[in-house]
Amino acid sequence: MQVKKAIIPAAGLGTRFLPATKAMPKEMLPIVDKPTIQYIVEEAIASGIEDIIIVTGKGKRAIEDHFDHAFELEDTLLKKGKTDMLDSVLETSNVEIHYIRQKEPLGLGHAIWSARRFIGNEPFAVLLGDDIVENEDPCLAQLMRQNELTGKSVIGVQQVPEEETHRYGIIDPVSIDGKLIKVDKFVEKPEAGTAPSNYAIMGRYILTPEIFEFLGQHQLGAGGEIQLTDAIQKLNEVQSVYAYEFEGRRFDVGEKFGFIETTIEFALKRPELRDRLLKLFEEKLKESYIEEK
Numbered sequence: 268m269q270v271k272k273a274i275i276p277a278a279g280l281g282t283r284f285l286p287a288t289k290a291m292p293k294e295m296l297p298i299v300d301k302p303t304i305q306y307i308v309e310e311a312i313a314s315g316i317e318d319i320i321i322v323t324g325k326g327k328r329a330i331e332d333h334f335d336h337a338f339e340l341e342d343t344l345l346k347k348g349k350t351d352m353l354d355s356v357l358e359t360s361n362v363e364i365h366y367i368r369q370k371e372p373l374g375l376g377h378a379i380w381s382a383r384r385f386i387g388n389e390p391f392a393v394l395l396g397d398d399i400v401e402n403e404d405p406c407l408a409q410l411m412r413q414n415e416l417t418g419k420s421v422i423g424v425q426q427v428p429e430e431e432t433h434r435y436g437i438i439d440p441v442s443i444d445g446k447l448i449k450v451d452k453f454v455e456k457p458e459a460g461t462a463p464s465n466y467a468i469m470g471r472y473i474l475t476p477e478i479f480e481f482l483g484q485h486q487l488g489a490g491g492e493i494q495l496t497d498a499i500q501k502l503n504e505v506q507s508v509y510a511y512e513f514e515g516r517r518f519d520v521g522e523k524f525g526f527i528e529t530t531i532e533f534a535l536k537r538p539e540l541r542d543r544l545l546k547l548f549e550e551k552l553k554e555s556y557i558e559e560k
């Protein structure tokens with residue numbers, strides 16, 4: 268069965284970006300001039316997803332308003348002949364997006380469970396706003412093809428340096444067939460030095476609906492939260508769950524340094540910003556060189 272629905276959880280507290288996230292979800296923080304969540308919605312649409320449900324917490328209005336028609340703004344831009352800007356405002360306002368509220372931020376697993384009625388009894392996608400993946404063939408589309416081939420859940424992974432494994436959900440691979448990996452265990456945030464591999468879960472999932480049985484057990488895991496990775500491990504014990512090492516450059520926008528790095532990389536791709544930015548870097552490098560002397 269083809270995957271048509273996607274869940275985008277956006278109800279976390281975003282503590283790593285406080286105070287910016289006190290009144291606004293971190294998924295609305297912009298990379299240059301586009302909120303992170305818009306990159307994610309665009310990837311879902313490019314992969315062929317037809318219905319998106321966003322799980323919201325605080326700052327619900329900001330996300331809903333962003334994907335709604337802004338008639339006044341569109342009219343002003345039209346009258347002023349600012350068609351480029353109008354196009355960028357219209358880009359995602361015609362997509363069918365639904366919203367559900369997670370009453371308490373009890374963890375990613377709980378956020379996904381909150382959307383169970385919208386999904387029903389079919390396989391579905393999950394995309395997290397913490398990872399932006401750039402690739403001509405969208406990351407989610409790659410996983411969807413593997414799901415069609417195997418009929419099983421498929422989790423997007425990439426390799427990370429060993430010293431970073433404690434920050435991620437990590438897989439213990441049984442066998443690797445090209446990029447498709449049969450998995451023995453899924454472990455959320457293993458303690459330093461105990462990770463079974465360096466393949467890390469990167470915020471893109473295709474899941475079969477049986478996952479809701481395990482999410483519904485509301486078992487607390489790492490950090491006292493209901494973890495999606497723990498439910499995936501339980502699902503794996505009754506039906507195989509595959510991992511797939513997807514192609515594409517992944518940007519980690521869920522923590523400050525990664526967010527700044529992504530902003531710089533994306534800004535350097537803009538012709539109107541590139542030269543001025545490079546000049547600024549040159550000046551800053553010279554300044555720090557003089558200071559050090």
Ligand code: UTP
Nearest residue numbers: 276277278279280281282283372373374375378
């Ligand atoms: P994170 O752990 O990266 O997000 O969750 P966070 O908790 O908001 O961030 P920090 O650690 O406090 O800075 C991954 C994704 O799951 C969502 C988040 O919004 C993010 O997209 N999430 C997390 C929920 O929707 N609900 C939750 O209870 C927890």
